[in-house]
Amino acid sequence: MSPVIRIGSRQSRLAVMQAEIVKRQIERLHPQVKAEIITMKTTGDKILDRSLETIGGKGLFVKELDRALLNGEIDISVHSLKDMPMETDERLPILAYSKREDPRDVLIVRPGKTEEEARKTGAVIGTSSRRRSLQLKKLYPNCVFHGIRGNVQTRLSKLEQEEYSATVLAAAGLHRLGMHGIIERYFEVDEVIPAAGQGILAVQGRRGEVWPYLEGLDDPEARTAALAERAFVKALDGGCTSPVAAYAQIKGTTLKLRGLYYEEGAQQYIVDTIVGEAEEAEALGEYLAIKMKEEA
Numbered sequence: 001m002s003p004v005i006r007i008g009s010r011q012s013r014l015a016v017m018q019a020e021i022v023k024r025q026i027e028r029l030h031p032q033v034k035a036e037i038i039t040m041k042t043t044g045d046k047i048l049d050r051s052l053e054t055i056g057g058k059g060l061f062v063k064e065l066d067r068a069l070l071n072g073e074i075d076i077s078v079h080s081l082k083d084m085p086m087e088t089d090e091r092l093p094i095l096a097y098s099k100r101e102d103p104r105d106v107l108i109v110r111p112g113k114t115e116e117e118a119r120k121t122g123a124v125i126g127t128s129s130r131r132r133s134l135q136l137k138k139l140y141p142n143c144v145f146h147g148i149r150g151n152v153q154t155r156l157s158k159l160e161q162e163e164y165s166a167t168v169l170a171a172a173g174l175h176r177l178g179m180h181g182i183i184e185r186y187f188e189v190d191e192v193i194p195a196a197g198q199g200i201l202a203v204q205g206r207r208g209e210v211w212p213y214l215e216g217l218d219d220p221e222a223r224t225a226a227l228a229e230r231a232f233v234k235a236l237d238g239g240c241t242s243p244v245a246a247y248a249q250i251k252g253t254t255l256k257l258r259g260l261y262y263e264e265g266a267q268q269y270i271v272d273t274i275v276g277e278a279e280e281a282e283a284l285g286e287y288l289a290i291k292m293k294e295e296a
């Protein structure tokens, strides 16, 4: 008898591609196992005319899948780690972190345009992420920033139909969709610090269940980076609407974490870096957050 693993995913093309990456890995590592993908629409996918902050934040992308896990309708769920709230349901731990895709943000310009045209005075860059717009203002001081929501496909069609000259997306998503070709520019990780977890997939499951088919799936380097970045964000605020960014690089046993913290009072952000033992990933994240709050 070959066990069938049910993988829950959001319905967007990117989400399904990501679930398929995990499905293929499981089937390659454990050839006796069959995996099937079950998709569902989440509240975050249904409401597109309001900003995420006003409708309840990142949790809206995981709530329905969490419920399906708890009900036993699915066995695991796959999420972009960057879309997962810092506080996850205690009964539903992250069991594995995928090897990290390119963590950088990228610029996509209106078809037929160049970066030069897209950055002209008054040009509109579409992004709903304050993490992105705050950092991009330094690179494109003459542009204005307007919100744009929806999945990757929706945003790209808005770019063609509406008055945006460019938009900014995660390289990881575009790479997974095979859309390298539309990328106009990659921002280095210190030009635009990525969101915590960007480029990493999280495999979530029920606490206490042992899943032999998940063996070999976890990437220790991605896990370590994820722990440092998410500990930083968690220690910075409970509020979750302030812009934050965190990116950890691991070399051997050393971890370097760069964090961005926005001071609501001063209306500006600060960036700082910490270097330490990779084994201490979470403590380093917390320490950097405390240090930056004191500096602010």
Ligand SMILES: NCc1[nH]cc(CCC(=O)O)c1CC(=O)O
Pocket (backbone or CB within 6 Å): 080, 081, 082, 083, 152, 168, 169, 170, 171, 172, 173, 197, 198, 199, 200, 201
């Ligand atoms: N918020 C949507 C989202 N969540 C994860 C990714 C990209 C994939 C990843 O970061 O792993 C994207 C699209 C984007 O920001 O361009």
